[in-house]
Structure formats: C-alpha cells, structure tokens
Amino acid sequence: MGHVVVNPLAADAVLRHAILQAGARLGDFARSLMYENIGKDADTITTQDIGRTAKEGDTFALTILDDLNTPSCSCGNIADLCSYTPGRAALQAAKKLANQGKYDTKPGDVTEIWLRKAIAASHPLAVKVLHDATYPLALQILQLATGIGWTSSSSWAGLH
Numbered sequence: 522m523g524h525v526v527v528n529p530l531a532a533d534a535v536l537r538h539a540i541l542q543a544g545a546r547l548g549d550f551a552r553s554l555m556y557e558n559i560g561k562d563a564d565t566i567t568t569q570d571i572g573r574t575a576k577e578g579d580t581f582a583l584t585i586l587d588d589l590n591t592p593s594c595s596c597g598n599i600a601d602l603c604s605y606t607p608g609r610a611a612l613q614a615a616k617k618l619a620n621q622g623k624y625d626t627k628p629g630d631v632t633e634i635w636l637r638k639a640i641a642a643s644h645p646l647a648v649k650v651l652h653d654a655t656y657p658l659a660l661q662i663l664q665l666a667t668g669i670g671w672t673s674s675s676s677w678a679g680l681h
C-alpha cells in the first residue's frame with residue numbers, strides 16, 4: 522500500500538524537469554547512470570528511470586529530485602506514500618530544510634527527538650515537514666472519498 526504514488530503531479534514535474542535538465546546539463550546527463558540505461562534520447566526518460574537510478578545513487582537523478590524537493594522511495598518510486606510518511610523520510614526532509622539555512626536550526630541539531638518536540642512546539646521547520654509529509658496522504662484520502670461519491674454534504678445518517 523505504501524508504494525503507491527500519492528503525488529503524481531510532483532512525479533510529473535520531476536519527469537519534465539529531468540527531460541529539460543538532460544539538455545541543459547548535458548555533461549552531467551552524459552556521465553549519468555540514467556544515460557547509460559536509456560541512451561542519449563532524453564525524451565524517453567520515464568519516472569521509473571529516475572526513481573530506479575536515484576535508488577542506485579545516480580547523481581543526475583538525485584539532483585533532479587533535489588531541485589524540486591521531491592522524495593524518492595527505496596522501492597524506486599517517486600513521490601509514493603513511503604517516500605513522504607515514514608519517520609526516516611521526515612527526519613531526512615527536516616535535515617534537508619535545516620541545511621538550506623532558511624530556518625534557525627542547524628542540520629546537526631535535527632534528531633528524531635528534536636523533530637518530535639519541534640512539531641509539538643509548532644517550530645516552522647517542523648510544521649513544514651509535517652505538512653509536506655501529510656499533504657499527499659490527505660490528497661489521496663480526498664481522491665478516494667471523491668471516487669466513492671462522498672461529498673461535503675454526505676453524512677453517515679441512514680447507514681444504520
């Protein structure tokens with residue numbers, strides 16, 4: 522269940538960015554694992570290619586994901602539930618945000634305990650991590666609810 526892509530818009534944006542960057546960063550692309558796998562025709566890149574090569578540590582793929590701040594999963598998917606929600610992913614995201622220097626937190630200070638306390642204290646970095654981790658799940662639940670015909674005026678009345 523966790524390996525379901527929950528943010529397809531993010532995955533599509535990564536794909537478009539990868540195709541553009543393959544041309545813009547031709548040298549990086551030509552030295553990449555992705556290039557080895559698919560050849561020079563960047564238009565044939567798929568989200569699976571990006572996820573798989575990122576999993577294998579390909580710098581080009583990892584840079585593409587990093588540019589758009591989109592997580593990948595150890596299963597090779599991009600923007601799937603597991604890439605957003607596990608504690609390890611949240612911790613990685615928090616360290617990454619701390620590294621960007623936009624918050625008053627040093628990356629070395631970010632630990633699981635710090636993150637837990639920071640969420641409880643509504644620290645801006647922790648709130649951002651919490652939002653980013655839960656938004657795709659909330660979107661998936663909303664899509665499921667819409668798919669089964671649930672509306673804002675629906676209720677449980679009459680189901681007894």
Ligand SMILES: [Zn+2]
Nearest residue numbers: 524594596603
């Ligand atoms: Zn996964």
